[in-house]
Amino acid sequence: MLRVRAARRNDIDAFVKLAEAAGTGFTSLALSRDELAAKLERSEAAFASTAGRPQELAYLMMLEDTETGEVAGCSAVKDAVGLSKPYYDFKIVTLAQSSKEAERRFDMDVMLLVNDFAGCSEVGTLFVGEQVRGRGAGRLVAQTRYLLIAADYDRFGPHVLAELRGVVSEDGSSPFFDNVTRPFFRMSFDEADRMSAAAVDNQFILDLMPKHPIYVDVLPEAARAVIGATHEQGKGARALLEWEGFTYNRYIDIFDGGPLMSVPTRQARTGRESRLMTVAAGGGEIDAIVTTDRFDDFRSIRTTVSLDGQSVGLSEDAQRALNLASGDSARVWSRT
Template sequence: MLIVRPIAMADFDALRVCAVESGHGFTSLPVNDALLKQRIERSEYSFAKPNVIAPSDESYLMVAVDSETQQIAGTTGIEAAIGWDVPFYSYQISKLVHSSERLGVRNVVRVLTLGNNYTGCSEICTLFLRPAYRHGLNGRLLSKCRFLLMADHPQRFSETIFAEMRGVSTDAGDSPFWQWLQAHFFSIDFTLADYLTGIGKKGFIADLMPKLPIYINLLSPQAQAVIGQVHDDTKPALALLEQEGFSNRGYVDIFDAGPTMECDLRHIEAVRHSALAQVRIGPVSAGEPYLIANNVFDDGVPTQGALNRFRATIASAQWEPKQQQIRLTPDVAQALEVESGATVRLLRQPSPI
C-alpha cells in the first residue's frame, strides 16, 4: 500500500533519486541539491503555515511511501500561486486572418504569442512515479490526492488550476520544437535551457525569446508536429487529467511545446464528487476501492497548522452514504492516522485494486 504524505528533509536522498530518474524535460525536479533542499524547506513551511486565506508563496510537495518497504515510490506537488516571484511564461496559440477581397484570397494562420497569462494561478506539478511502481492505481493516487487536499482547503488555492505537460523529447534530451528556436534565437541546447528554468534562472527567456508572434507555418515540419503533443511517459497523466475535466485552452510550453491543461477548481471531477464520511474501524468484507484522505478537520473546521498531518491512500473500504460513514480496516486507519469517529474525504475509484 502506498501512503501519500508531506515531504520532509529526511526524504532528500529519495527525492534526488526521483530527480535523476525523471530525465530530461521534467523541469520541476532539477538535479540540483540546493534547489531540491529549498523545495523541501518551502513545502515544510507551507504545510505548517496557519491561517491561510488566499494563495501566495506556498508550495506543497508530497511523497508516496511504500508501507511495506518504507521506500519512496514517487512524488507529487502543488504550487499555490505561480509567477509572482519568478515570471512564468507560456505560448498562446491563436489565429490570424490574412485576406484580400481584390484577389479573392483568404489565409488563416496560427501563431504563438509569448505571455504570462497563468500568473497567480495554482499549478499541479512534480508528479513522478518510479518505474517499479507504475502499476495498479498508484498513478491515480499521486494525481488525484491533490484534488482531495484542494477540496478540503480551497482557500489555499486559486480558482484556476493548471498543469504543464511534458512535451516530446528524445532519450538524448533533444526537443524538435526547441531545436527550431535554438537555431534562430538561442545558442544553448534544450537540456541546458530546461535546467536553467528548473533552477529559476529564467532571465535568458526575456532576453532572447522573440517578442513578436511566431508564425507556426514557418517552423520546421518536425517542430510543428510536436506542438501540443506529450511525451510517451506523460500520456497516462494526461489521460487522468482529462478524466478530471482538464482541457487545453490553447497554451503550450515555451521549450518543448507540451500542452498546458487547465480546469476551474470547482469543476474538477474529484472535487465535485468527493464526499466526507465518519470513520468506523473494523473488518471490511465486501469493500470497494476508494481514494481516502484524512482532512485534519475538527467538527468541520480546519485544524490550523495541522495540515502537515495530511495522509492519503487508495484502499478497499465500505461506504454507507446514507449514514455518512466509511468502514476502514485497522491497517488503513493506521496509515491515514485516523481513529474511529474521525472525518475523512473519499472518492470512489472505478478500477479494481
C-alpha cells in the same frame, strides 16, 4: 500498501533518486541536490502554515510503500504561479489573412509569449518509479492532489493548471526547442530547462525570447508536428487530466512545445465528487481514496471501504496508514 504523504526534509536522498530517474525534460526536477533540498524545506513550511489565501507556496508529496518505507514517487501542488515569477507560455492564436486583389482568404496560426495565468494554481512534478507502476500508483498520486486542494479551497487560485512534458528524445534533443527556442537562447535544451527550473524571476526568458509573434506555418515540419503533443511517458497523465475535466486551450511550453491544460479549481472531478465522512471501524469492498483532510500530517491511501450514511468503514491497516481513529474526519472519494 501505497501511501501519499507530505514530503519531509529527510526525503532528500530518495528525492534525488527520483529526479535522476525522471530524466531529461522533467523541468521541475531538473535541479541540483541543494535545490531539491530547498524544495523539501519550503514544502514543510507550506504544510505547517495556516495560509488562508494563495501565497506562492508549494506542497510536495511523496509516494511510499508502507511496508518497506521506500519512496517510489512524488507530486506537487503550487497554490499560485505567475506572481513574483512570471509563468511564461506560448499562446497560439489564429490570424485571418485576406486580400481582395489577390482573391485569397486563409487563416494562419501564430505563437505569442504570454503570462496569462498569474494567480492560478498548478499541479505537477508527478512521477512514479517503475517498481510501482501497474499498481494504481499513478492514479493515487494524481487524484490525491485534488483532495489536498479540496481540504481548503481558499488556499488555491481560481483555476488549476498542468504542464505536460512535450516530445523530447532519449538523447535530450527536442524538435520544438531545436527549431524554435534554441536560436534565441543559444544554449542546449538541458541548460535552458535547468535555468527555468532554478531561476528566481525568469527574467532571462523575457530578455531572450522574441518580442514578436512567431508564425507556425514557417516552422519546419518537425517542430509543427510536436506542438501541443505529449511525451510518450506522459500520455497516461494526460488521460487522467482529461478525466478530471482539464482541457487544452492552445497554450504550450516555450521549451518543448508540450500542452498546458487547465480546469476551474472547484470543478476538478476528484475534489468535486469527494465528501467529508466520519471514520468507523470495519472495511468493505468499495474502492476508494481516503485522506486525512488536513494539512498537518497530510496522508492519502487507496483502499477498500464500506460506506454507511456519513460514516466510512476503514480497516485497522488503513486507519494506521492514515494515523486516524474511529470518530475522526476523513475525506473520501469512491467509485460509487
